[in-house]
Amino acid sequence: MPELPEVEIVRQSLDKNIKQKKVKKVIIRNKNLRFKLPTHFKNFLENKKITRVTRFSKYIILNLPKNEFCIIHLGMSGTLHLIKDKNKNNLTNLSFYNSPLLPKNHNHIEIIFNKFKVVYNDPRRFGFFQLIKTIKNLNKRFSHLGPEPFDKKFNVKYFKNFIKNKKKKVKDLLIDQKFVSGIGNIYVSEILFLSKINPYKKVNLLNKKECNIIIENSKTILLKAIKKGGSSIRDFKNTEGSKGNFQDSFKVYQRNGLNCKRIGCKGIITKKVIANRSTFFCNTCQN
DNA sequence: AAGAGGCCCTGATAGC
DNA sequence: TGCTATCAGGGCCTCT
Incomplete structure (x- = not known):
């Protein structure tokens, strides 16, 4: 959950x-x-x-x-x-x-x-x-875990250094808790959509600008989700029984087959399995 | 040694 | 109705 x-x-x-x-x-x-x-x-x-x-x-x-x-x-x-x-x-x-x-x-x-x-x-x-x-x-x-997205340590220098000699897909990188900790399967799709980056993209092909965008968007998405009380797919509730609202803001997660929400994009949201987990993205505007 | 894939477990839902 | 198959927010382990 x-x-x-x-x-x-x-x-x-x-x-x-x-x-x-x-x-x-x-x-x-x-x-x-x-x-x-x-x-x-x-x-x-x-x-x-x-x-x-x-x-x-x-x-x-x-x-x-x-x-x-x-x-x-x-x-x-x-x-x-x-x-x-x-x-x-x-x-x-x-x-x-x-x-x-x-x-x-x-x-x-x-x-x-x-x-x-x-x-x-x-x-x-x-x-x-x-x-x-x-x-x-x-x-x-917690020593084996990477910094949280909000940590100053999660910066471009750290990012570039970590992906050195690595060829995994960017989706795989962002759910790797040794790299950055706290992002899971829902938010990785949302972060990559906001970043206009294809989840299949190999990390050795990410330029500095893209690394920066991912860093910034990770913070943006997670903070927005916290503000909305988290995401209640299935049945997530806080300890007092209230649901979150961020699921209403999903741009791609569980939206396979639906129209891309990016203004001006005519793409359709696609679902693929990457790193053994469902991954959602627009293959028109995410390159 | 990085990366792919399997496994832990139960329940909800889809398809026949 | 009732069966079987597939899938689900995570993380750890093994194999190549």
């Missing part, structure tokens, strides 16, 4: 609701996520205060006291739900668990606070939670 904008929306609503709140209880209903939950998961979190909720790339970071962290990755289908307990403090109340706001199945983890709880749901279980005990280890955890 989530690329950087959706994860940021989840982070914002999480931070608003659980910052400075103490975890009362953790219930693990299924520990077999992408990585098996460590045995001390429950003990690690219980009775600790969440100092704040931050994010790097597509990872949510629950900051705990004494430089301890719990990172959450939503994979393809993970969602976090904020459920308020109308019956106040009764943590074992069944109606609280069976909230109509929750999906019926795959509610794997519940983090219970006073009068509300956060529930992690993930049908495909590609998501995961990991515990990290020092800042050093937190940095190490």
